[in-house]
Amino acid sequence: MFCVAPPESEAKMNITKGGLVLFSANSNSSCMELSKKIAEDVNTTIMELLIMVYACKTSCAKSIIGVIPYFPYSKQCKMRKRGSIVSKLLASMMCKAGLTHLITMDLHQKEIQGFFNIPVDNLRASPFLLQYIQEEIPDYRNAVIVAKSPASAKRAQSFAERLRLGIAVIHGEAQDAESDLVDGRHSPPMVRSAAAIHPSLEIPMLIPKEKPPITVVGDVGGRTAVIVDDIIDDVDSFLAAAETLKERGAYKIFVMATHGLLSSDAPRLIEESAIDEVVVTNTIPHEIQKLQCPKIKTVDISMILSEAIRRIHNGESMSYLFRNIGLDD
Numbered sequence: 001m002f003c004v005a006p007p008e009s010e011a012k013m014n015i016t017k018g019g020l021v022l023f024s025a026n027s028n029s030s031c032m033e034l035s036k037k038i039a040e041d042v043n044t045t046i047m048e049l050l051i052m053v054y055a056c057k058t059s060c061a062k063s064i065i066g067v068i069p070y071f072p073y074s075k076q077c078k079m080r081k082r083g084s085i086v087s088k089l090l091a092s093m094m095c096k097a098g099l100t101h102l103i104t105m106d107l108h109q110k111e112i113q114g115f116f117n118i119p120v121d122n123l124r125a126s127p128f129l130l131q132y133i134q135e136e137i138p139d140y141r142n143a144v145i146v147a148k149s150p151a152s153a154k155r156a157q158s159f160a161e162r163l164r165l166g167i168a169v170i171h172g173e174a175q176d177a178e179s180d181l182v183d184g185r186h187s188p189p190m191v192r193s194a195a196a197i198h199p200s201l202e203i204p205m206l207i208p209k210e211k212p213p214i215t216v217v218g219d220v221g222g223r224t225a226v227i228v229d230d231i232i233d234d235v236d237s238f239l240a241a242a243e244t245l246k247e248r249g250a251y252k253i254f255v256m257a258t259h260g261l262l263s264s265d266a267p268r269l270i271e272e273s274a275i276d277e278v279v280v281t282n283t284i285p286h287e288i289q290k291l292q293c294p295k296i297k298t299v300d301i302s303m304i305l306s307e308a309i310r311r312i313h314n315g316e317s318m319s320y321l322f323r324n325i326g327l328d329d
Helices: 029-038 046-058 086-097 110-115 126-136 150-163 236-247 266-271 287-292 302-313
Strands: 002-004 065-068 101-105 120-123 143-147 166-171 215-217 224-232 252-260 277-281 296-299
Touching (some): 086 110, 110 120, 126 277, 126 296, 224 236, 287 296
Parallel strands (some): 065 101, 143 166, 143 224, 252 277, 277 296
Antiparallel strands (some): 002 065
């Protein structure tokens, strides 16, 4: 994370030639590789970011721009049962601390932008991933873009249309990517009591979903399968999708995502799986995971973050960075 603050008074701050100041803290040195390509320092702690933003605010900074390539808690953006919408809370905290502009990348849900009462630029990593497919995947014209669940179909369709490739969708997996188990909010099991409902009321119960057997809509036989998603953290669903594609005759299997959290045993599981390569961007540092699993590759997206900072600081239009991006992207 970077806190960018063009100062109101140049005499009081150590600034660059163009009047741009980059503040960073010291909580995580592993992000240094990304930050060096953008400026000098880096930080990934939310609390530290809030403290820095507030310090800039109380020091009369003219504007305070937060650069958060991966917006944390982005999966917790919907009300489930009686749970909290954590990404809304985080957005409110950042605005209250004094943030005046946010630059981020591939939000899990675009609607998160509405949680902020400040401008939010949700940049896209897809141009870099598409370029990787074209340049690094042999015979990519024989590939097929795969959505590991119907929820990922829009992203897969966007990739397929831009590459002029076919699309396949896996349906019937054991657990939906948007279930309560994904973001860790387990509500205690409900205790059904006959006394809980008034005897004169007959409230119809919603019929529980029952997933069909796993099916693949689309032809993957003898072709390179490219699974696309926005986040890869718990890899179980990706491993299950890879096994299904192998059973259907896929030649090679690539997984591409913007944010590579790759937590817990993800590197080991990927190394032992049918997946040939996992490609993620450097919105999140994962150098340790790469040492554990040579299949993990990194695409550098620092160029677009640098350009976004430059354009905002100089008062230039940001529309150039969003060219050819539709409402469904």
